Amino acid sequence: ETGVTQTPRHLVMGMTNKKSLKCEQHLGHNAMYWYKQSAKKPLELMFVYNFKEQTENNSVPSRFSPECPNSSHLFLHLHTLQPEDSALYLCASKGRDSSQETQYFGPGTRLLVL
Amino acid sequence: ILNVEQSPQSLHVQEGDSTNFTCSFPSSNFYALHWYRWETAKSPEALFVMTLNGDEKKKGRISATLNTKEGYSYLYIKGSQPEDSATYLCASGTYKYIFGTGTRLKVLA
Numbered sequence: 001e002t003g004v005t006q007t008p009r010h011l012v013m014g015m016t017n018k019k020s021l022k023c024e025q026h027l028g029h030n031a032m033y034w035y036k037q038s039a040k041k042p043l044e045l046m047f048v049y050n051f052k053e054q055t056e057n058n059s060v061p062s063r064f065s066p067e068c069p070n071s072s073h074l075f076l077h078l079h080t081l082q083p084e085d086s087a088l089y090l091c092a093s094k095g096r097d098s099s100q101e102t103q104y105f106g107p108g109t110r111l112l113v114l
Numbered sequence: 115i116l117n118v119e120q121s122p123q124s125l126h127v128q129e130g131d132s133t134n135f136t137c138s139f140p141s142s143n144f145y146a147l148h149w150y151r152w153e154t155a156k157s158p159e160a161l162f163v164m165t166l167n168g169d170e171k172k173k174g175r176i177s178a179t180l181n182t183k184e185g186y187s188y189l190y191i192k193g194s195q196p197e198d199s200a201t202y203l204c205a206s207g208t209y210k211y212i213f214g215t216g217t218r219l220k221v222l223a
Contacts, residue, residue: 002157031209042118043203043213056210090158094209100165102148103211105158 003027006091006106013081014114021076021109023091032074033092033103034066043090049074081113118206120214127194128222134190135217137204141185145208149178149189152201152216161189161202194221 004025013019025032034046048056049068063085065077074091088110092103119138127133139147146165150158162171167182175192191198201218205211 002159004157040215042215043205043211045210048210100146100163101208102146102160102163104160105150107155107157 002104002106004091004093004104004106006089006109008109009107010110010112012112012114013078015081015083017081018077018079020078021089021091021111023074023076023106025072025074025091025093025104025106027093027095027104029093029095029104030071031094032068032071033094034074034076035090035092037088037090037108039087047076078111081111083113086111086113118204118212118214120202120204120217122217123215124218124220126220126222129194129196131194131221132190132192133194133219134188135202135219137187137189137214139185139187139204139206139212141182144182144185144206146206147180147182147187148205148207148211149187150203150205151176152203153199158203189217191219194219196221196223 007022031050035043037043045058046060047066052068063080067075088108090108091106094103095101121136149161152158162178164180169180171178177190180187199221201216203216205213
């Protein structure tokens, strides 16, 4: 186990639904990340939070809304998604901003939008 | 090179064979190179963080080398076992990572 958990592991939702993905890290890290992986594509950075403050929004559509209430929890709120948003959503966390540190990943949420 | 590229995309090897694959990354403004091992339905597992040109790291039968001047890293697996079957990802960066698409390895018993 990496110390990063994600729920749910699988999610099927309609385009008019509202759902949330949850990520929790037990590593005492200060930075948390959301990534998207679509088929045949590299992991794509969506958002970065550092000490609960959003420091990166990689031109993500507003139908994805992140929330970081504290350094241990990260949410991704989903509303009016499109079928092309179906993908694996991964959360990661990282400790000190040092080149010797690496990101630790959760197992992901497999999302299917119908 | 502007992106992180990995080759081959996939390969099959027989149990006991040794294998290697490549990660190419932008050599300018280099900070760190990360290797991950990712089994299906599990979390990507960190293998190595490499920062120094010429660095070589080892973890059991897996080792990696780094050339920051020419922008590549090799991952070697000695005596492949079926449990080594996974996707091996590399990423460049320190705060924000740029990932390759991975090399999918299948070790046949």
